[in-house]
Amino acid sequence: MAEDSTTRPAPDGADQAGRPARGQARSRILDAARAMIREKGYSAMTVDDLCARAGVTKGAFFHHFKSKEDLGVAAAQDWSQMTGALFEQAPYHAPEDPLERVLAYIRFRRDLVAGPIPEFTCVVGTMAQEIHDSLPAVRDACRDSIFGHAETLEADIQAAIDKYGIRAPFDAKSLALHTQAVIQGGFILAKADQDPALAVQSVDHLEYYFKLLFGKEGKTWTPR
Template identity: 45%
Template sequence: MATQAHHESKIKLLNAALHVIRAKGYAATTVEDICHAASVTKGSFFHHFKSKDEMAIAAAAHFGAMTEDFFAAAPYHQPQDPLDRLLGYIDFRVAILVGELPDYTCLLGTLVQETYSTHPEIRAACDKGMSTHIAVLVSDIEAAKQCYAPEATWSAESLGYFIQSVLQGAFIFAKAKQTADVAHESLAHLRRYLEALFPLNNKRKEES
């Protein structure tokens, strides 16, 4: 029972960190903020983490594991056609732009913007999480490229990073505008761009 309670209090802290950091930013977030959001004591925090930075690294890994499971179960994986899966990924990202800003913006993007030059271990944790997500997406991009754009000179990996760059930029503007509208519009443009990258698919649609 004590082990389970120990684990539960740590998960509470990590989940609280995901929300608070996305809402306030890393620099403005205090240990007290996270403890209050998690309804645990400051003593409990330091029982699990030596410092706020150590907690941030753990939170990045926790966020990565949660999102990996979340996206692995998403319906866009079901189509047999890899391009349908890729476009379905964009549609899914649009569909989950709901709730308050901390609910749909990216913890890793938020963290790395603030810490890239001052906290190398946090930066590395964010890079690992984002790169892992891109690597999963790249497999569908490569398969779609082989089917519909085999002569294209761009790489599947570069397109994966471009897609995530649009997403992260959309999150930034959603914060600036305090609305998801700009993110919806950006992803609609991204979808149209992706469709244009695969000319054989466009030809197939014209012939059908």
């Protein structure tokens, strides 16, 4: 005898018909968008495919987002909040020496390059490459995310510059942004050649660069 679906307990976050609750629908759409952008990019992601992936109706989508562009902005902001919490709690803040904190951050980023390419690449970096000229609102949200994260490194970099007496034609802000340029560039290489090792190598080079810059490494270097 078939089970009566009207009396079957609903899954967490769903009503008795199995539809996601209104508050859960937005989260499910954002989760699906994050996965799909990393898998195939923003442009290739359709609203229909997104709704199917999230298990919501198009009506639910347009209840929460005015357009796909509006979703792109929200996805960038959601990414910032999610990754911001991850980095805030990460162990690289522990060392007393500011340079060691920066190097620990770089190693932490290296450790995050694990699994299939879509699992470690950056949502906002991917979108920025695709829509930098066509969707200014999404581009600006991506910029805020990338530049905002770089800004969290500036204090430690400046403290390291001061401690080690580095004199160079750059400041902490530009060096913090350079870390993101290398990491994002590594993601692009990994995608282009379908080889995650290229992203790892890029981060290794970044660590070596910082050690050379601050006089912490000789002419030879053995990665950890």
